[in-house]
Amino acid sequence: MAAIIAMGTPCLAMNESLTGIHQSGVASGSPPYQRSDHSAVWTGNEMIVWGGGCKCEGYLNDGGRYHPATNLWESMATNGAPVARHLHAAVWTGTDMIVWGGFGAPNDGGRYHPQSNSWQPVTTNGAPASRYANTTVWTGTEMLVWGGSNRRRTIFNDGARYDPVNDRWQAVTTIGAPAAREDHTAVWTGTEMIVWGGWGKGLSHNDGARYNPALDRWQPMTTNGAPAGREDHTAVWTGTDMILWGGFVDGRMVNDGACYDPVNDRWSTMATNGAPSARSGHHALWTGTEMIIWGGHGADTQVLNNGGRYNPTANTWTSISLHTAPSPRSGFTAVWTGSEMIVWGGEDISPRLSPGGSGIGYATGGVFDDGARYDPRSDAWTQIKGRDPSTTADKLWNKPSKP
Numbered sequence: 001m002a003a004i005i006a007m008g009t010p011c012l013a014m015n016e017s018l019t020g021i022h023q024s025g026v027a028s029g030s031p032p033y034q035r036s037d038h039s040a041v042w043t044g045n046e047m048i049v050w051g052g053g054c055k056c057e058g059y060l061n062d063g064g065r066y067h068p069a070t071n072l073w074e075s076m077a078t079n080g081a082p083v084a085r086h087l088h089a090a091v092w093t094g095t096d097m098i099v100w101g102g103f104g105a106p107n108d109g110g111r112y113h114p115q116s117n118s119w120q121p122v123t124t125n126g127a128p129a130s131r132y133a134n135t136t137v138w139t140g141t142e143m144l145v146w147g148g149s150n151r152r153r154t155i156f157n158d159g160a161r162y163d164p165v166n167d168r169w170q171a172v173t174t175i176g177a178p179a180a181r182e183d184h185t186a187v188w189t190g191t192e193m194i195v196w197g198g199w200g201k202g203l204s205h206n207d208g209a210r211y212n213p214a215l216d217r218w219q220p221m222t223t224n225g226a227p228a229g230r231e232d233h234t235a236v237w238t239g240t241d242m243i244l245w246g247g248f249v250d251g252r253m254v255n256d257g258a259c260y261d262p263v264n265d266r267w268s269t270m271a272t273n274g275a276p277s278a279r280s281g282h283h284a285l286w287t288g289t290e291m292i293i294w295g296g297h298g299a300d301t302q303v304l305n306n307g308g309r310y311n312p313t314a315n316t317w318t319s320i321s322l323h324t325a326p327s328p329r330s331g332f333t334a335v336w337t338g339s340e341m342i343v344w345g346g347e348d349i350s351p352r353l354s355p356g357g358s359g360i361g362y363a364t365g366g367v368f369d370d371g372a373r374y375d376p377r378s379d380a381w382t383q384i385k386g387r388d389p390s391t392t393a394d395k396l397w398n399k400p401s402k403p
Contacts, residue, residue: 030387031073032064034369036331036347039090041097043114045069047335047342048097050076050112052086054367059084059104065114066344068337068373071384080119082110089136091143093164098122098143100162103132104151111164126169128160135186137193139213141165144193146172146211149182155200156180161213176218178209185235187242189262194242196221196260197230204229204249210262225267227258234284236291238312243291245270245310246279253278253299259312274317276308281330285341287376289313292341294320294374296330303328303348309376324381326372337373344371344384 038052038060050063061084065074088102088109100109100122107130109122134148134156146159157180159172178184184198184205196208206229210219233247245257255278257270282296282304294307305328307320326332332346348366370386 029073029075031066031369031384032062032345033060034367034386035060035086035345036329036367037086037103038063038333038345039088039099040333040335040342040344041090041092042335042337042342043092043097046074046114047337047344048076048092048112048114049333049344050090050097050099051082051084051088051102052345053331053347059086061085066342066384068340068342071382076112077117077119080110080121081112082108082119082121087132089134089143089145091136091138093138093143096164098162098164100136100143100145101128101131101134101148105132106130122162122164123167123169126160126171127162128158128169128171129154129156131156133182134159135184135195137186137188139188139193142213144172144186144188144211144213146186146193146195147178147181147184147198155182157200172211172213173216173218176209176220177211178207178218179205181205183231184208185233185244187235187237189237189242192219192262194221194235194237194260194262196235196242196244197233197247199231204231206230221260221262222265222267225258225269226260227256227267228254230254232280233257234282234293236284236286238286238291241312243270243284243286243310243312245284245291245293246276246282246296248280253280253297255279270310270312271315271317274308274319275310276306276317276319277304279304282307283332283334283343285334285336287336287341290318290376292320292336292374292376294334294341294343295326295328295332295346303330305329320374320376321379321381324372324383325374326370326381326383327368329368332368332371339375339377341374341376342371342384343374345369 035052047066063076085102085105097112107127111120131148143162149155161170181198181200193211228249230247230249242260259268278299279296291310309318329346371384373382
């Protein structure tokens with residue numbers, strides 16, 4: 001393990017410029033400051049958490065490294081880190097974590113190397129326009145960024161490929177690309193990025209396309225048998241199929257989904273018997289045999305701390321134990337370690353209709369610095385303690401509503 005270093009916690013208030021940074025001391029080995037809408041990646045032996053929103057109603061540009069083998073946190077360097085942000089993207093390359101974009105941030109990012117505990121900037125030359133609510137996948141050699149929107153509510157149908165070895169961006173063709181959208185999903189199959197669903201031009205899409213970076217070419221997907229158009233859903237790749245589940249359909253949350261086979265360009269339905277309750281803002285992970293769904297906010301506007309495991313071979317659902325599960329939340333992160341799901345951070349704010357029903361607003365609530373590890377083999381949770389159990393008294397800003 002690298003040496004533990006001293007670290008401050010920068011927190012950027014909403015009414016300040018990106019150079020206005022608050023500092024608060026963090027004890028060595030403590031978990032990162034409470035936050036939501038941050039990012040997390042799994043390196044093979046540790047979870048790296050970075051960015052997000054904090055209780056002082058602002059953004060963060062710090063993070064931490066969690067070692068499940070010892071149940072201890074290690075701090076990260078902030079020197080050279082990207083400016084504070086949330087709702088950004090992050091991928092793990094095998095050696096580095098790449099952070100890019102986000103709400104209120106420019107079209108820049110950084111590469112964090114845990115072995116040296118150091119940051120390097122990501123070039124903005126040729127980078128896509130700044131955005132959030134986009135998708136990002138790692139191909140094994142490149143990071144693919146596509147879609148999303150910006151603070152001016154411009155919704156995109158473009159993207160780019162980032163090569164970290166050469167610190168170089170290359171545009172993704174828009175010929176044959178899906179219509180502009182945000183809050184869609186994307187998975188990497190090993191040869192293609194599959195984009196599906198999302199919100200754009202006043203509707204939820206039930207279409208998508210497959211992008212081949214080797215050919216810089218889009219290929220359409222059939223809508224025959226596709227699930228209803230939706231946004232803020234989840235998607236996982238099983239090795240042969242993409243599984244979609246949950247999200248918003250026509251302004252209501254659902255608990256259904258479908259499986260897509262790209263080889264045969266064919267959709268198949270999923271069982272709903274035993275499925276978790278309708279939700280959005282949840283997470284989905286693939287374990288190698290099952291899809292795990294957990295958390296989010298439900299149809300009654302309450303945040304959730306339950307979920308389920310879906311076996312596509314048997315087309316069946318199994319519930320997840322609530323015993324010692326983390327408190328209800330959305331805006332959290334979840335990573336798969338190869339044997340466990342690690343849930344961390346998030347918030348307990350709940351969605352509500354904004355005045356006049358013009359969009360989705362959010363009630364204030366708590367922001368967390370705790371979590372838990374879930375082992376599906378034993379259906380058991382192991383708690384990851386936070387620094388302050390009173391975090392539910394903290395408040396977070398209102399999120400932007402959809403136009």
